[in-house]
Amino acid sequence: MNLKYNKPAAAAFKSLVITVAPMLALIIAAALSQLFPAAVFAAGAESGMLITDMASREVRLEKNAKRVLAVNSASRFIAYLGCAGALAGIENIDKNFINTRAYTIALRGLFEKLPAVGEGGAGKPLDLEKIISLNPDVIFEAFNDREAAELMQKKTGLKVVSLSYGDKSWYDESVFFASLNTAAKVMGRETRAAELISYVGSLNADLARRAAVNKIGRRARCYIGAVSFRGRQGIVSTDSMYTPFIKAGAENAVSEIGANSHIFLDREKLLVYDPEFIFIDAAGLSMVSEDYLKNRSYYQRLSAVKNKKVYLCLPSVFYYLNIETLYINSYFVGKIINPEAFSDIDPAAKAGEIFAKFCGADCYEAMNREYGAFSRLEFGETGVTLEKF
Known part of the structure; x- marks a missing residue:
């Protein structure tokens, strides 16, 4: 058989392939996603949020948290971010001593209704069974103990994010800001965090001017x-x-x-x-x-x-x-x-x-x-x- 190269026909075929191939790839991908949804989820998980918390732990989240627990004094950060409505429960120290802190006073109506997940405070154990039953997307904690956070994550099977107030000092402003931003990223409250940090900056400038x-x-x-x-x-x-x-x-x-x-x-x-x-x-x-x-x-x-x-x-x-x-x-x-x-x-x-x-x-x-x-x-x-x- 004597075949001759037809340049116009080849060009037309190449153009057809370039046009159709991407469409075929999308069709195949959609079909595979129906047959193998787990594979798609795994790929999506890798593209989710990777949080590095204040204990230098990497925690991967699929999306912003909508339902959370905040223990070991972390409820204060959630209150500052204005998203306490996402709390699924709190510690008794936030329910029973409401008049001692501003954030508990401000959230009295909510805190009195939420279920307790432990007494709260140094050395007081959490009710892990209750925590598991509430099934939050994330647990925040603010004692900044890496080993304790890892153990809590292991025992509950839930994501744990550590926050902190400071390092050697009780209060380190830069550490507080970093913690606030970390919690904000998890909750999708970056704008609120930026507003509060800006306000603190204005207080600092005013105080410095007066102190001078x-x-x-x-x-x-x-x-x-x-x-x-x-x-x-x-x-x-x-x-x-x-x-x-x-x-x-x-x-x-x-x-x-x-x-x-x-x-x-x-x-x-x-x-x-x-x-x-x-x-x-x-x-x-x-x-x-x-x-x-x-x-x-x-x-x-x-x-x-x-x-x-x-x-x-x-x-x-x-x-x-x-x-x-x-x-x-x-x-x-x-x-x-x-x-x-x-x-x-x-x-x-x-x-x-x-x-x-x-x-x-x-x-x-x-x-x-x-x-x-x-x-x-x-x-x-x-x-x-x-x-x-």
């Missing part, structure tokens, strides 16, 4: 006492990296001690440091009051007590850190130690604004009823009394 106005030519020497640590504590429980002192431009009297943020200070050391101003965390006020009645002479040796420069601020710690309170207390500290630079600040109004920005509601009045904050403390014959600032 210093008429006395030195930083006020301050001490924070009664900081909670695994429960209420007395005057020697302190924070060497107390964020409000840093933000307000104060000198922390115990900043030279150690790399850890929380410290149980030797009682005699406090007398040696003898700060000009003492701030008491309201959560531990009862402990300070009880101690004063037993050790009046000790307190009367402190210059801040003698000069009536002891003040009560809102609790920065209850089931780990109340981030919004750190910024609220920064303004209060500034108002006390540098009144001229903070002359236009009403601490209660500023607290209401910050609570609303973080938690979605002005929780100041409820917090004030619980703690009686923003007061001067009078150490008198009958005990410690509050004089409203």
Whole structure:
């Protein structure tokens, strides 16, 4: 047979192949997806979200989470992101101590209705059977314990994402921002995270501008006492990296001690440091009051007590850190130690604004009823009394 090459016909055939081939590939792929759906799911899983959490664990998610649990204080992050409606359950510490924190006050109606998945708190076990029965898309936890997170994921068969407030310090702003962004990516709340981070940036800029106005030519020497640590504590429980002192431009009297943020200070050391101003965390006020009645002479040796420069601020710690309170207390500290630079600040109004920005509601009045904050403390014959600032 004598075959001759027909150039026009070959070109037409090539054009037909180029046109039809992609269509055939789509048809075949669609048919295979019906016959072998598992294969398609596996391929899709590889193209889902890969989250690197704050414990440096890689967690792959198919899509944004719609139903979650937040344990080990992680419910605070969910509240900040404005997506608490996605919570399938909470710990009892968020149900039974509602008036102690702004985010639980703001979400009271929701939290009272949600089922409990454990007591909550350091060393308190979670109800893994209850967690499994609720079947969330993701479990958030904020103790930032890699081994514990891996064990929880293994025991429940559910995805676990670790968050964190800080590294060596109790609070590290950059770590908080990274945690907020991590949770936001899981929840599809990136815009809200960006808004809150921007707001914190505006607070930082405002505080830095005010702190730079210093008429006395030195930083006020301050001490924070009664900081909670695994429960209420007395005057020697302190924070060497107390964020409000840093933000307000104060000198922390115990900043030279150690790399850890929380410290149980030797009682005699406090007398040696003898700060000009003492701030008491309201959560531990009862402990300070009880101690004063037993050790009046000790307190009367402190210059801040003698000069009536002891003040009560809102609790920065209850089931780990109340981030919004750190910024609220920064303004209060500034108002006390540098009144001229903070002359236009009403601490209660500023607290209401910050609570609303973080938690979605002005929780100041409820917090004030619980703690009686923003007061001067009078150490008198009958005990410690509050004089409203």
